[in-house]
Amino acid sequence: MKKNLTYSEAILEGFKYLLDNYPEVFVIGQGLWSPWYVGNSMKDLDKLYGKERIIDTPVSENAVTGAAVGASLCGSKPIVVHPRMDFLLYAMDPIINQAAKWSYMFGGQSNPQLTVRSIVNRGGEQGAQHSQLLHSLFAHIPGLRVVMPFSVKDARDLLISSVLCKDPVIYIDDRWLYDQVDTISDVEIKDLEDQSPKKIIDGNEITIIASGFSTKLAKNAIDKLSIKNKNSIELFDLRVISPIKYDSIVKSILKTKRFMVVDGGWKTCGLASEIISSIVERIDPSSLLSKPVNVSLKECPAPSSGLLEENYYLSENNLVDLINRELENNN
Numbered sequence: 001m002k003k004n005l006t007y008s009e010a011i012l013e014g015f016k017y018l019l020d021n022y023p024e025v026f027v028i029g030q031g032l033w034s035p036w037y038v039g040n041s042m043k044d045l046d047k048l049y050g051k052e053r054i055i056d057t058p059v060s061e062n063a064v065t066g067a068a069v070g071a072s073l074c075g076s077k078p079i080v081v082h083p084r085m086d087f088l089l090y091a092m093d094p095i096i097n098q099a100a101k102w103s104y105m106f107g108g109q110s111n112p113q114l115t116v117r118s119i120v121n122r123g124g125e126q127g128a129q130h131s132q133l134l135h136s137l138f139a140h141i142p143g144l145r146v147v148m149p150f151s152v153k154d155a156r157d158l159l160i161s162s163v164l165c166k167d168p169v170i171y172i173d174d175r176w177l178y179d180q181v182d183t184i185s186d187v188e189i190k191d192l193e194d195q196s197p198k199k200i201i202d203g204n205e206i207t208i209i210a211s212g213f214s215t216k217l218a219k220n221a222i223d224k225l226s227i228k229n230k231n232s233i234e235l236f237d238l239r240v241i242s243p244i245k246y247d248s249i250v251k252s253i254l255k256t257k258r259f260m261v262v263d264g265g266w267k268t269c270g271l272a273s274e275i276i277s278s279i280v281e282r283i284d285p286s287s288l289l290s291k292p293v294n295v296s297l298k299e300c301p302a303p304s305s306g307l308l309e310e311n312y313y314l315s316e317n318n319l320v321d322l323i324n325r326e327l328e329n330n331n
Contacts, residue, residue: 002185008178010152011041014159015079017187019049022077025163028055028068029081029117038083038119039178065091065116069099072112077163085118085172086132099168100143111166117159120174120213122264123309128301133264135212136271138170139242145169145192146242150215152182154239161192174213174264196245197236199252205232206258206326209249209275211241214262214314221319229327241271250282260293260326262319267296293326295319 005013018025031037033046033056046054057064061082068078082088088095099112122131139146145167149155155173162169169192200215201222210218215237222233234252238244253259259279261272276292295314303312 002183004181004183005152005156006178007152007155007173007180008039008041010156010184011159011173012043012045013187014156015042015045016048017156017160018077018079018163019045019053022163024075025077025079026053026055026071027079027081028057028064029083030057030059030061030064031083032056032081038081039175041173041178042081061087061090062093066094066098069094069102069112069114072099072114072168073102073110077113077115079115079117079163082116082118083121084130085120085134086130088116088118088134091116095138095144095168095170096141100141103167104143112168113163113166114168115159115162115165115171116169117171117173120172120176122174122176122302123313125304125306125309126302127304131302133172133174133212135170135172135241136265136269136274139271139274140269143168144242145240147171147192147240148212149173149239150177150210150212150237152180153184153188156184157188157190158192158195158239160187161190161195164189165192167192172212176213177216180216192240195240196247197238197249199234199248200237201233201235203232203234203256205256206260206323207234207236207249207252207256208260208262208323209236209238210262211238211271212264214264217314217316217319218262221316221323224316224320225323229324232327233323244275244278246278246282250279253279254283254287257287257289258326259288260295260323262295262314263297264314265297266299267294268299270296272296290326290329293322295322
């Protein structure tokens with residue numbers, strides 16, 4: 001049966017599916033009993049499933065995440081919710097030194113089936129300590145899988161896949177996507193290991209690669225292009241940023257011979273830089289008609305001024321200009 005859902009409602013449906021079907025699943029984190037702290041993405045879960053499975057905790061990111069890692073090693077499938085990615089930094093030891101390493105150190109005999117849901121909050125003059133997208137940092141760590149859903153359907157289905165995966169997963173959702181609406185079918189169980197980038201738009205002159213909110217930004221920018229240029233773009237949504245399966249992307253770039261990577265993080269050691277490097281390692285650079293384009297944030301912390309934010313964050317119009325310039329310069 002098909003349903004009309006927002007992105008945040010799809011996340012809520014994913015939680016309900018997991019809690020209904022897997023008694024070993026529980027959720028732990030800050031503000032989970034609040035009607036507003038995590039939007040409506042967890043609305044009334046404590047009332048439906050009880051406060052012993054939806055556990056609202058004191059502000060102690062390190063302790064909460066460490067407890068969840070321990071529970072995962074004892075057979076549970078915990079979901080830790082960090083309502084701001086910025087403060088996930090307090091939990092780096094249990095995530096990077098414990099969860100990511102455990103299976104390797106013990107020869108695969110014990111797997112921490114832990115999912116860390118980390119929410120990105122940006123804009124609104126929140127400033128440098130409340131606006132960070134740190135996906136590249138976690139994608140750097142062997143042993144972690146990192147998921148960034150763009151579509152309403154993926155927001156639900158990849159949450160379920162993350163929790164059912166034997167490996168620890170960082171699941172990153174972005175509040176800038178919460179109002180996105182789509183009609184989606186019933187839950188489709190997907191093995192996270194099998195997930196690949198998805199082609200959103202067909203084209204033949206330039207390949208654009210993005211993830212999360214950056215995919216939405218790129219899609220909206222393409223919608224604003226002239227008919228001629230609009231039909232020139234091939235757009236891929238990464239969906240899973242660690243590990244990335246490059247086969248379909250490389251095939252597209254060999255066809256279009258140009259590519260651009262759009263990312264909401266910083267350029268230095270960032271996701272866009274990694275993708276460009278990985279693609280150039282897989283193809284003969286001389287087959288490209290132009291050098292790759294890296295579209296990332298300016299190399300500075302987020303400002304607190306609304307006027308400065310307008311210049312700091314990439315906009316649809318910025319991206320329209322960049323795409324048009326790339327196409328015009330190479331025709």
